[in-house]
Amino acid sequence: MSHAVPSPAPESGRAPEPDERPLPxxxxxxxxxxxxxxxxxxxxxxxxxxxxxxxxxxxxxxTLRWPPEPLRWTVAALLFLWLVVLRGLVAPPIRRRRFWYCISADEIDLQHGVLMTTRTLVPMNRVQHLKTTQGALADRFRVASLHVHTAGGVVALHGMDRDEAARVRRRIGALAGLADDV
Incomplete structure (x- = not known):
């Protein structure tokens, strides 16, 4: 008795496996x-x-007498290096260059991070609600943050052009089937 061994589908005619499908x-x-x-x-x-x-x-x-003076100045110098030099001067352009997002009909794909890169994929059918925030300083620079809420948490797109954030919010809302009550 012979058993037929199924032959693999031709490369051009087969549907891609879920893990082979390209992301947006x-x-x-x-x-x-x-x-x-x-x-x-x-x-x-x-x-x-x-x-x-x-x-x-x-x-x-x-002004302080405790802890010892070398330790006090070391703390002040480390805070200066971390908060002013790294966070304030070095990291922002790198952070901006490393950030991108892409929106397709099925999902939101984004990447961010300076030292550690994080790539997030949010299925459109998991989006529960959207929120755009903008403070006084952000208003001055015409930027806003778009927060995409899902059952698993929040994905934030910080530093978007405020008009682009509004367009993206409307587009994601339409693709996710959310009602715009505003």
Missing amino acids: GDAPEERRRLPARTATYWRVQALLTGVPVVALATLGAV
């Missing part, structure tokens, strides 16, 4: 980037929080 962001020409002013916004935001902290640490290094 796999095509670099489809990726959307943040505006250049986003890096400046992040710089100003980091400096507005970092400079006062470093000033307080320096004041503490000058």
Whole structure:
């Protein structure tokens, strides 16, 4: 008795396996980037929080008697390096260059991170609601954050052009079948 061994489907005619299917962001020409002013916004935001902290640490290094003076100045110097130099000056342009997002009819694909890169894929049918936020400083730089809420948590796209954030929110809302009550 012979058993027929099924032959594999021809390469051109077979449907791709789920793990072989390209993601929306796999095509670099489809990726959307943040505006250049986003890096400046992040710089100003980091400096507005970092400079006062470093000033307080320096004041503490000058006026406090404990801990020992070398330790006080080391803490002030490390805070300056971390908050002002790295977070305020070095990281924002790198963070902007590494961030991209892509939206297809089925999913939202995005990547972010400076030292550690994170790529997130959100199926459109999992989107529960959307929120756009913008503070006074963000308003000055004409940027906004789009928050995509799912049952598993929130995915945020920070530093988008505010008009683009509104368009993307409307597009995702339509693709996900969300009602726009606003």
